[in-house]
Amino acid sequence: MNQPVHRVLIVGGGFSGMTTAIECAKRGFEVDLVEIDASWRSYGAGISIGGPTLRALRTVGVLDAFLERGFAGDGVNLFAPDGTPLGTLPTPRVAGDDVPGGGAIMRPVLADILAQATRAAGVNVKLGCSFEGLDAQDDHVNVKLTDGSEARYDLVVGADGLYSKVRAALFADAPEPRYTGQGVWRAVLPRPQEIVCASMWLGHKVKAGLNPVSRDEMYLFLTEDRPTRAHVDAAAAPGMLRDLLAGFGAPVLQSVREQIGAQSSVIYRPLESLLMQRPWSVGRVVLVGDAVHATTPHMASGAGIGIEDGIVLAEELARHAALADALAAFEARRFERCRIVVENSGRLGEIEIANGDRAEHARIMHETHHYLAHAI
Secondary structure (H helix, E strand, O other): OOOOOOEEEEEOOOHHHHHHHHHHHHOOOEEEEEEOOOOOOOOOOEEEEEHHHHHHHHHHOOHHHHHHHOEEEOOEEEEOOOOOEEEEEOOOOOOOOOOOOEEEEEHHHHHHHHHHHHHHOOOEEEEOOOEEEEEEOOOOEEEEEOOOOEEEEOEEEEOOOOOOHHHHHHOOOOOOOEEEEEEEEEEEEEOOOOOOOEEEEEOOOOEEEEEEOOOOEEEEEEEEEOOOOOOOOOOOHHHHHHHHHOOOOOHHHHHHHHHOOOOOOEEEEEEEEEEOOOOOEEOOEEEOHHHOEEOOHHHOOHHHHHHHHHHHHHHHHHHOOOHHHHHHHHHHHHHHHHHHHHHHHHHHHHHHHHOOOHHHHHHHHHHHHHHHOOOO
16 A cells, blocks of 8 residues: 555545545545535534634634634533532633633534535535445555446545444444443523533533533533433423423523423434444545544543544645555554543443542543643
8 A cells, every 4th residue: 555645535524524525635635525415414403612622623724613603611610400619620722822722513503614614625525425335456445436426546534423334344343332321412592691611510310511602502411311222202302301400400500491392402312432443444444533433422522533533644644655654643643542532431421320429520521631632
């Protein structure tokens, strides 16, 4: 695999796929991106963003758009269920002295920002399309697409998410996504003036939080234990979320609870995780993002480490003449960082389910934030 890389195919148009495409195009590669959803939609409500992710967005060139359309603030305020302050978790300004240490944005808004940047970078985007077959040779990969076309690439990047079809095609013994025993509820609501940064209320078995996603809106998130992976009927979701909030006496959460009704868009998602051991590549095909390291939202870093993947992969492809060396360097830079996020996020969930040691919970959050502040 000593032939230089010129043509790259990205399978999947999520955050990691778009970032990989943007960063590769910046370095002069010819990049095609295929996305199975013809409308290129991104589902979900708000998404919390840590300082390291803001730093990555600055590298990609979309931080200004994030700050314009999302929200950034310093610190995470912690409260008891009745609203008694418990302290503030600091969030270092790792993206620069001029950028707050954290923030949040509507997931579809961040997807739109990255989609615009992807097209602006000159990436050839083909929607309603994915791969149907991969025929890997020593010096190229022949790819058959679902629209019937065929093309030849120097590198194929599988960025097609938690249930990656590229991963299934490459690794017959790859791990399956694991349900963690928790689910998360999300809803978008008007933002009261007092919510200026991420805030969390730590209940006995349920944790609730509010985070601004724009000047006018915030999103509510709430985690609860569920022993089995369950589907929640959309019509029943608002009432179920109101019931879960009933145990919180904090006035702001009770005000939020009163706003949730049949008209509210409430999303419930079972939490799953996956960490695939190295290698993440076979020949001229490599996996990035949730395809190899899907995490729960406890460290607000899942999107961030996927975005970082795209930056690092493009850097190493530009740095090495041999593809094998570039992919080895990419995995060496990414595995430990991603492992720490996945495993520490999972451990936080275990502590919450068991109503375990709050000191351990705080220590893991502090140590992980400190680690992620280091350069990628």
